[in-house]
Amino acid sequence: MQQTELQQHNINKTQTQQQQFNTNQEKTNMKFAVKTWCKSGGARVGLLQLSSLGIEIETPALMLTTRKGLPAFISPDHLSFLPSPDSRLLQFSPMHFMECPDLKTISNIGGVHRLLGLQGYGFVAVPRDSILSLPEGSSSNKNGASFETPCGRFLVKPLEYMKMISSMKPDLWVSLADEVAASVTVKRNKASVDRTITWLDACISLKPSDGALFGSIVGGCSVEERTRCAQEVAKRNVSGYYIGGFGLGDSIDERSTYLHAVTDLLPKEKPRQVCGLGLPEEVLQGIAAGIDLFDSTYIYHLTLEGFALIFPLNDKCKHKHDSQLCAVTSDYTKINLKATIYRKDTSRIVEGCTCYTCQNHTKAYINHLLNVHEMLAQILLEIHNTHHYLSFFRLIREAITEGKFEEFRQNFIQNRRRHLLAASHSTYEQESPMR
Numbered sequence: 001m002q003q004t005e006l007q008q009h010n011i012n013k014t015q016t017q018q019q020q021f022n023t024n025q026e027k028t029n030m031k032f033a034v035k036t037w038c039k040s041g042g043a044r045v046g047l048l049q050l051s052s053l054g055i056e057i058e059t060p061a062l063m064l065t066t067r068k069g070l071p072a073f074i075s076p077d078h079l080s081f082l083p084s085p086d087s088r089l090l091q092f093s094p095m096h097f098m099e100c101p102d103l104k105t106i107s108n109i110g111g112v113h114r115l116l117g118l119q120g121y122g123f124v125a126v127p128r129d130s131i132l133s134l135p136e137g138s139s140s141n142k143n144g145a146s147f148e149t150p151c152g153r154f155l156v157k158p159l160e161y162m163k164m165i166s167s168m169k170p171d172l173w174v175s176l177a178d179e180v181a182a183s184v185t186v187k188r189n190k191a192s193v194d195r196t197i198t199w200l201d202a203c204i205s206l207k208p209s210d211g212a213l214f215g216s217i218v219g220g221c222s223v224e225e226r227t228r229c230a231q232e233v234a235k236r237n238v239s240g241y242y243i244g245g246f247g248l249g250d251s252i253d254e255r256s257t258y259l260h261a262v263t264d265l266l267p268k269e270k271p272r273q274v275c276g277l278g279l280p281e282e283v284l285q286g287i288a289a290g291i292d293l294f295d296s297t298y299i300y301h302l303t304l305e306g307f308a309l310i311f312p313l314n315d316k317c318k319h320k321h322d323s324q325l326c327a328v329t330s331d332y333t334k335i336n337l338k339a340t341i342y343r344k345d346t347s348r349i350v351e352g353c354t355c356y357t358c359q360n361h362t363k364a365y366i367n368h369l370l371n372v373h374e375m376l377a378q379i380l381l382e383i384h385n386t387h388h389y390l391s392f393f394r395l396i397r398e399a400i401t402e403g404k405f406e407e408f409r410q411n412f413i414q415n416r417r418r419h420l421l422a423a424s425h426s427t428y429e430q431e432s433p434m435r
Contacts, residue, residue: 029052030048030172030212032239038403041289041406042264042289043060043287044059044290044400045397052171053119055088055121056085057086059292060286062086062389063293063295064090069115069116071090072300073381081383083390092112092126093125095154096149097164104167123168123170124172125165125168126173126295127147127177128147132150135248137178140155145195158176162206169211172214175203175214175242176196176203178191178196180220181249182220189220196217197229216242217242219258221254226258226261227262230261241262241270244274246274255285259289272293276295279298284396287405296389299382304378305336306377307385310333310334313388313391343367345363348362348363353388355383357381357384
């Protein structure tokens with residue numbers, strides 16, 4: 001009898017030690033530390049470490065938006081052409097896998113890392129994205145959140161969502177949120193906050209031992225509701241924060257107020273992620289409020305339409321163009337490579353750019369590929385656009401470190417406004433009849 005009790009005691013002790021090990025492992029799988037603060041404002045440079053993968057990424061950082069785990073036009077072989085480790089954080093929506101393969105198959109394979117053969121990359125699971133998984137607030141209810149997907153509209157309950165997370169084994173994942181459009185009523189907005197907090201508690205109670213949980217914060221166009229949600233989420237045991245509800249009809253002029261209302265209340269030592277801020281000006285606005293992680297749906301939409309990013313990064317990396325010719329094809333940040341003026345342009349997209357596309361191909365070739373509808377056009381464009389935007393984030397981090405972020409931000413905005421004004425005058429002159 002004594003031997004049986006001793007064996008049971010050893011079993012219980014082993015189980016307790018294993019639980020402690022799992023808890024410690026969860027805490028150490030993701031580490032985040034702020035390295036530099038901007039002297040004025042909330043901008044900061046941090047270091048995000050995924051110790052299980054041996055990845056260290058400086059923030060503010062861009063997470064590459066994917067379709068079923070991979071960028072829309074970049075194959076696994078071409079990912080190596082992107083700057084590393086900046087490009088090693090991939091964001092995906094579990095809703096992309098609603099049709100196939102099934103969760104048991106993904107789990108048996110070993111999660112998204114092994115499913116895609118990308119063990120050296122970090123994966124961030126977010127219910128919503130701005131490409132294939134759009135929140136449908138009018139169809140959500142107290143039981144779950146509704147999403148529009150290529151497979152139809154789905155109501156996803158917290159338990160179902162957590163089964164997805166457990167099977168896919170992402171490194172970071174966001175709790176289920178009820179994100180609503182800016183035009184909803186006060187009552188509906190309040191309900192979205194209540195549901196999001198309730199679902200966060202459900203996700204916490206069901207969360208797997210691995211993967212860092214980011215608590216969702218919503219509140220629409222109400223400072224009071226966003227403040228209430230941030231205060232409640234900050235009380236929970238989460239590894240970071242996801243600030244949602246942007247890009248759904250909200251005004252860019254009022255967005256700074258909503259962002260600061262949230263970030264001012266959050267613990268400084270934990271990372272903040274946002275969805276819905278894609279334009280360079282929006283990214284700068286988010287960084288000024290203390291956001292660390294951004295998605296890259298902006299790159300996807302640019303690439304799909306045949307645009308290439310060209311805004312200057314430094315003295316060696318500039319786009320050379322004729323202001324008269326490019327008035328209708330450029331807005332300082334990008335050019336439309338479908339335009340006929342690039343048909344015989346043998347220059348690179350950006351002179352001095354070190355991306356694979358600029359090192360090997362010309363505007364004329366990409367213009368040809370676009371006009372004959374070859375997918376290689378999008379492949380080359382997405383490689384360049386991703387490389388260029390990652391370099392933009394690197395410059396932002398340098399500006400924060402040097403204490404020049406606000407100067408960098410104002411210069412970028414003023415240069416774009418100046419360019420747009422000059423382009424509009426040039427267009428007007430070209431369209432005016434000759435006297």
